[in-house]
Amino acid sequence: MAAHTHTRQNLAELTARLRQRDRRITGPRQLILDVLRREEHPLTAKEIHEQLDCDLATVYRSLRLLEEMAMVKRFDFGDGTARFELLGQNDDGHHHHLVCRECSTVVEIGECFRGNLESRIAQEHGFASVSHRLEFFGICPECQAN
Amino acid sequence: MAAHTHTRQNLAELTARLRQRDRRITGPRQLILDVLRREEHPLTAKEIHEQLDCDLATVYRSLRLLEEMAMVKRFDFGDGTARFELLGQNDDGHHHHLVCRECSTVVEIGECFRGNLESRIAQEHGFASVSHRLEFFGICPECQAN
């Protein structure tokens, strides 16, 4: 699927979801999705902002909105800075990362033990709608060499 | 084991570890350990500070030092505020939590699938010393009722 197809898809979805909430299709919102579409790893608001030409506050506001609309997913690597990834349609984006403690290289980890563990924990403690947040940290091959 | 025994143990360990680094045994440092010893769930720097009578900056500096000396462990519930738990000797404190998304009730989760998953991830991606951070979120029984 070509890039422009992705773009069209993003735009169509964005349009649809924004309409449902009486929100508007603005330049910044489209551009943020475009920036995220090009990346394979999560980006910080600042990194996104550097590739755009609008106010940082707008980036934060847009990301929050896009997150509420389930078009981007927020990740937390524990360094006090949120990171965002684009979500495909019908994808809740749940997955994990392996982050190098030295150079911050990110590896995407697809697999997840999810279902069973979550439901077991829910049952054992009487909690409902249990979710989890899991990230791995280590030293990447390159940093081991140096 | 009575409370004063715990206290004595903490103090002995604190003394030993501080000496090795040419650091001093001060009131705030002892008191922070005392506060943490009374709690079963992690506390924020602010919560600790409220139970003491020293500057907040001192609490932050002390917690950082105690963390470096492996006497307390830092946890991240993803709300932008670090939390700390006391570590026993020869305990790396690795465990997880189940946090209510509504009232923030914390349940300690002892079990961990650790070893196998971490080493498998390490091997598959060539990373070394892989660790992980995992927290669960859900709605506690009480909040489900309300």
Next chain:
DNA sequence: TGTCTACCTGCAAATGATTTGCAATAAGGG
């Protein structure tokens, strides 16, 4: 196309957690 209005944006100031510079103070070895 022009109008209208709710939604958006830029900008600057506010927040909240955590850190840091600095001068005053205290720990503890000798």
Next chain:
DNA sequence: CCCTTATTGCAAATCATTTGCAGGTAGACA
């Protein structure tokens, strides 16, 4: 008890993120 060096209190600085406000714009409708 003294001296050196670590530690503390206080205020100011950082950093990521949010918010108030006044001017700008998307888009429904005439």
